[in-house]
Amino acid sequence: MATRVLVLGAGFGGLELSTMLSQELGDDVDVTLIDKSDTFVFGFSKLDVMFGRTSAEAVRLPYAEIVKPGVRFLRETVTAIDPQARSATTDVATHEADALVIALGADYDYEATPGLLEAGNEFYSVAGAERLAGIVADFSGGRAVIGVCGAPFKCPPAPSEAALLLHDHLSGRGVREDCEISFVIPLGTPVPPSPETSAALEAAFAERGIEFVPNRRVSSLDGARGVVTLDDGSEMPYDLFLGVPRHCAPQVVRASGMTDGVYVPVDPATLQTRFPGVYAIGDVAQVGVPKAGVFAEGAARVVAERLIAEVRSAQTSAAYEGRGSCYIEFGAGRVGRVDVDFLSGPKPTGAFQAPSDELVAEKRLFGSSRRQRWFAPAP
Numbered sequence: 001m002a003t004r005v006l007v008l009g010a011g012f013g014g015l016e017l018s019t020m021l022s023q024e025l026g027d028d029v030d031v032t033l034i035d036k037s038d039t040f041v042f043g044f045s046k047l048d049v050m051f052g053r054t055s056a057e058a059v060r061l062p063y064a065e066i067v068k069p070g071v072r073f074l075r076e077t078v079t080a081i082d083p084q085a086r087s088a089t090t091d092v093a094t095h096e097a098d099a100l101v102i103a104l105g106a107d108y109d110y111e112a113t114p115g116l117l118e119a120g121n122e123f124y125s126v127a128g129a130e131r132l133a134g135i136v137a138d139f140s141g142g143r144a145v146i147g148v149c150g151a152p153f154k155c156p157p158a159p160s161e162a163a164l165l166l167h168d169h170l171s172g173r174g175v176r177e178d179c180e181i182s183f184v185i186p187l188g189t190p191v192p193p194s195p196e197t198s199a200a201l202e203a204a205f206a207e208r209g210i211e212f213v214p215n216r217r218v219s220s221l222d223g224a225r226g227v228v229t230l231d232d233g234s235e236m237p238y239d240l241f242l243g244v245p246r247h248c249a250p251q252v253v254r255a256s257g258m259t260d261g262v263y264v265p266v267d268p269a270t271l272q273t274r275f276p277g278v279y280a281i282g283d284v285a286q287v288g289v290p291k292a293g294v295f296a297e298g299a300a301r302v303v304a305e306r307l308i309a310e311v312r313s314a315q316t317s318a319a320y321e322g323r324g325s326c327y328i329e330f331g332a333g334r335v336g337r338v339d340v341d342f343l344s345g346p347k348p349t350g351a352f353q354a355p356s357d358e359l360v361a362e363k364r365l366f367g368s369s370r371r372q373r374w375f376a377p378a379p
Ligand SMILES: Cc1cc2nc3c(=O)[nH]c(=O)nc-3n(C[C@H](O)[C@H](O)[C@H](O)COP(=O)(O)OP(=O)(O)OC[C@H]3O[C@@H](n4cnc5c(N)ncnc54)[C@H](O)[C@@H]3O)c2cc1C
Pocket: 008, 009, 010, 011, 012, 013, 014, 034, 035, 036, 037, 042, 043, 044, 045, 046, 047, 076, 077, 078, 079, 103, 104, 105, 106, 123, 124, 125, 154, 155, 158, 250, 252, 281, 282, 283, 284, 291, 292, 293, 294, 295, 296, 326, 327
């Protein structure tokens, strides 16, 4: 009987893992890939939707297009996970496996920030970005605050990109001079492992008159008074709020007893949890790397290599290295890149590549190549 691998979550991690297992093992593996959604959306597409560069419909990639040997996609919602039994229950059935991979990502804890949804907006969900597209398009005067409500959060450069793209958007509409932009982040610099990247971003903020407020978290919003309260009790007036909500592991993961505090602890080299044959990859895991698609994908490759070796009764030295490259929109159609390494040295490092035309093309290829690899039928 083929080895049964149950993959919970078809995001960056789950898609890469299923693709690799299918490519290497074909019908010698029985992969069940489960997601509650019927489509995948790249994180960076949310910025494009918010600034009206595209529509939410255009960036949705339907899971129905996944046709890969050995892989079966099920649109179901996971309601319980039993790591000891390596099984998961959904709204439809209970699925058992020889290997269980938790790739359910990070959820948003909107209630943790009073007023966030009632008096502000968030751009980290597709629905939030879509709603903001209409609001941003009409904003033509006053103070816009881009605020982060807690760390860690997905893709640390994303709110910096939002600030620079908002500047472009308002300039393009001829209303920038009637608006102020402030950016609040609970980190000391925009991209802490890379001083060079942070310096380039801070210079870009200064050139555009964007107020940068580091080391502060947004703790609440008061719509009636039009103020944002920060974690030191200080207040900031606002007319438009673009928020990054506080993150947490999905409720079903927290209820499974696998988390230690907020996320799922794993062996950083193998991504195995404390339960044999149960792995956690991507944003749901606690590995010591940022929450970003490239890191989820890197973790997926290591778990795939280990499972492939197991099926073939072979040895593998595959170990997670915690490296990844993130593209950063600098505005005016320019894209830079930071190559970060979180686990190999005594402290994280990040090498910066200044914006260039080549990086614009590379970012485009980053999206299109994954779309092809994960969704196009195997050749
Ligand atoms: C604005 C923004 C910009 C970003 N830009 C970048 C970027 O440029 N580069 C980059 O590398 N990363 C970027 N990211 C981060 C990236 O999107 C995430 O880090 C990445 O998607 C994490 O992958 P994952 O596989 O861990 O989880 P996800 O991709 O979030 O996948 C988790 C999946 O689990 C499913 N799920 C959750 N709960 C259940 C349940 N109970 N039942 C069934 N299914 C469930 C979800 O529907 C989802 O499909 C960005 C994120 C945002 C918000």
